[in-house]
Amino acid sequence: QKEVEQNSGPLSVPEGAIASLNCTYSDRGSQSFFWYRQYSGKSPELIMSIYSNGDKEDGRFTAQLNKASQYVSLLIRDSQPSDSATYLCAPLPMEYGNKLVFGAGTILRVKS
Amino acid sequence: GAGVSQTPSNKVTEKGKYVELRCDPISGHTALYWYRQSLGQGPEFLIYFQGTGAADDSGLPNDRFFAVRPEGSVSTLKIQRTERGDSAVYLCASSLTGIGPGELFFGEGSRLTVL
Numbered sequence: 001q002k003e004v005e006q007n008s009g010p011l012s013v014p015e016g017a018i019a020s021l022n023c024t025y026s027d028r029g030s031q032s033f034f035w036y037r038q039y040s041g042k043s044p045e046l047i048m049s050i051y052s053n054g055d056k057e058d059g060r061f062t063a064q065l066n067k068a069s070q071y072v073s074l075l076i077r078d079s080q081p082s083d084s085a086t087y088l089c090a091p092l093p094m095e096y097g098n099k100l101v102f103g104a105g106t107i108l109r110v111k112s
Numbered sequence: 113g114a115g116v117s118q119t120p121s122n123k124v125t126e127k128g129k130y131v132e133l134r135c136d137p138i139s140g141h142t143a144l145y146w147y148r149q150s151l152g153q154g155p156e157f158l159i160y161f162q163g164t165g166a167a168d169d170s171g172l173p174n175d176r177f178f179a180v181r182p183e184g185s186v187s188t189l190k191i192q193r194t195e196r197g198d199s200a201v202y203l204c205a206s207s208l209t210g211i212g213p214g215e216l217f218f219g220e221g222s223r224l225t226v227l
Contacts, residue, residue, distance in 0.1 A: 008152070043203060043218035044155065088154050098210050099145065099168060102154030 003027065004103035006089050012109045019076040021106050023089030026070070030091040033065055033072045034100065038086045044102075048074060079110045114138075116219035118204050124225045125194055133189045133222045135204030141217075143210030144187050146179055148200040149221070155203055161187060162210050194226045 005024045013019045021035075032051050036044035050056045050063040050072065062075040072091070076083055086105040093101055117136040125131050137144050142163055147155035157171040161181045169179070176194075181187040191198055201223050205216040 004154070043220050044216075045218070046215060049215075090154075098143070098162075099157045099160055099171070100216065101157065102147075104152065104154045 002103075003093070003101050004089055004091060006087075006103040006106045008104060009107035010109050011106055012111060013079050015079060015081060015110055015112045017079050017110075019079045019083065019108055019110070021074040021076075021087050021089075021108065023072045023074075023091075023103055024070055025072070025089075025091045025093075027091065027093035027101075028067075028070060029094035030067075030070075031094060032092040033063070034090040034092070035061075035063060035072075035074045036088040036090060036102070038088060038105065040085070044088055076108075079108075081110045081112045084108055084110050116204055116206050116217055118202075118219035118222050120222055121220065122223045122225075124227065126227050127194060127196060129194050129226075131191045131194055131224065133191075133202050133204075133224070135187045135189070135206075135219060137185065137187070137204070137206030138217055139185075141206035141208055142184070143207040144181060145205045145207070145216060146187070146189050147203045147205065149203055150200045158189070158202075160210070167210075191224075194224075196226045199224055199226045 035048040038044040048063045060077045064073045088105045089103040090100040144161040146158040149155045160168040164184045176192045179189045201221040205218045
């Protein structure tokens with residue numbers, strides 16, 4: 001089992017729709033979770049962090065965390081073509097100290 | 113500088129050669145990370161520095177890989193006897209303290225191609 005699993009996609013959604021990106025992780029001790037966005041040919045950039053069970057909203061983005069199910073998701077409302085990118089899920093495993101373990105990412109394509 | 117700077121942006125070398133990749137982190141950031149990313153994969157951890165010392169080098173794949181950060185700022189990743197499998201984008205990231213490292217700021221990467 002991979003440490004972090006994401007559907008590679010591509011996930012295609014029409015402009016204005018909600019995009020739902022999912023991630024499962026294996027380390028039950030993980031306490032912090034991060035979503036990074038990576039445009040093609042560019043480096044990852046942090047867009048959301050979540051530490052507690054439930055929802056966290058920031059503008060058009062909502063992160064959802066369920067530690068019991070070892071599941072974290074990212075919702076993007078009113079999707080725009082500029083949201084087209086790869087979204088990387090990165091839990092912080094307790095046993096690995098200060099290093100993030102990244103998933104392979106989900107490719108999102110927003111069609112205008 | 114304003115962001116994390118990596119040089120060179122592209123490096124093409126022949127199998128068996130030695131390469132050095134440089135990272136200049138954001139001023140004042142004590143934590144520095146090296147990751148590498150292959151096509152279609154997420155970044156893979158290599159090594160983490162806190163100040164001048166390597167706090168965690170468990171991700172270095174073998175002894176051909178080595179990294180230094182002698183003055184606690186600029187870091188150099190060194191790869192000896194390069195192999196074709198070393199071809200990837202090598203990403204450097206820095207963080208203010210390293211605690212709660214979700215706030216990693218990445219450079220644009222050094223793309224290494226080993227022929």
